[in-house]
Amino acid sequence: MSARKTDDSGIVVIGMGRFGCHLAGSLSQLGHQVLAIDRSGEVVQRWAPQLERVVQADSTEEGALRQLGVADFRRVVVAIGASVEASVLTVLALTELGVPQVWARATSEKHAKILSAVGAQHVIFPEAETGERVAHLIVSKMLDFIEFGDDFAIAKVRVPDSMVGRPLRELAPADRYGVMVVGAKLPGERFRYAAADTVLAEGSVLIVEGSIAQVQQFAALS
Template identity: 80%
Template sequence: MSARRTDHSGIVIIGLGRFGCHLAGSLTQLGHEVLAVDRSPDRVQRWSAQLDRVVQADGTEEAALRQLGVTDFDRVVVAIGASVEASVLSVLALAELGVPQIWARATSEKHAKILASVGAHHVVFPEAETGERVAHLIVSRMLDFIEFGDDFAIAKVPVPSSLIGRPLRDLVPTERYGVMVVGAKLPGERFRYAGPETVLMPESVLIVEGTIDQVQRFATLS
């Protein structure tokens, strides 16, 4: 079976474990065509009704990947987590095929170094990233939290009661708290960009950005 395409919008997912199947489903919902590959016939059968194209094949074999037309795709994600050896061999095969963007799931720092050394361009730690994010949510009033590199974060927080009823121009949150309020959702309205004239109302939700410590401190204001 070949998955050859005339454009480069599709994405290949190798491995339909818990992470791979959720990733494939999310990409499909976002409007991307997904070619999912797994060596397990049970997994292929289970997901064939929910995903566009699911193929039973060995994602570690260069010849099998070439036959599927994987070289016609710009982005391939190696989502294998149960076997370090299989994930490394899959990345190596994709690198030999010259795939432009190889994303790979790692289960440890050592695993990540090996993946990078054999050709992965992007390495992700889904379990670690999810655990850290949930930890921030548990110990704070934040409703959502995204951490970026270099100690930078964006968070969704309920408006502190001490800021209610005043425009951001008077509150100067950047000077007082070190964070920038970039968006606000007033009661009954949609999220919108926040400006100097934005007045924070009770039950508003804010999107703020700053260092991790600054965002955490702002989320503790009452």
């Protein structure tokens, strides 16, 4: 059955190391059909009970990928981290198969350039991105943090004491602090979009957006 023709939710994850297995598990929990591939039989046996389809194959061989039906998937993630050569050759094989979206994990800038050159449309640095995010959380009062590049970030922060009991219209956080409050979670309630008449109770959690420096400074108010 062709995943490309019948269901766009199918995703292939190649390389079941620490990053690959977590990725495959998360995609599966989100309701996606996942085909996981690893060259180690031991790894395949370990993950077979937890994932719907895990197979042993040499992903650097175009023929092996074709036989598994990988060409029928629109999205493939090359999560290989231990071998740069295997990573690059796998991306090259996927390009030859005509896979529309190839995501590839890079371990260095040089590795990233090679991956892009041989056909990867999306190159990711999971270790570097996670390290940078955790660093921001350690040195600030932010509860969570996502950076989008171009000095723009979204953060989850506790409501500052000075903002408790007052509506956002009166507080004007965009004018005073340079951040936009886009969401609020009042105690005992779910997250909701913030409005001008939203009154923040003690213990509320906010979702704010702005520059990295602005969201850090705003979090420091709490």
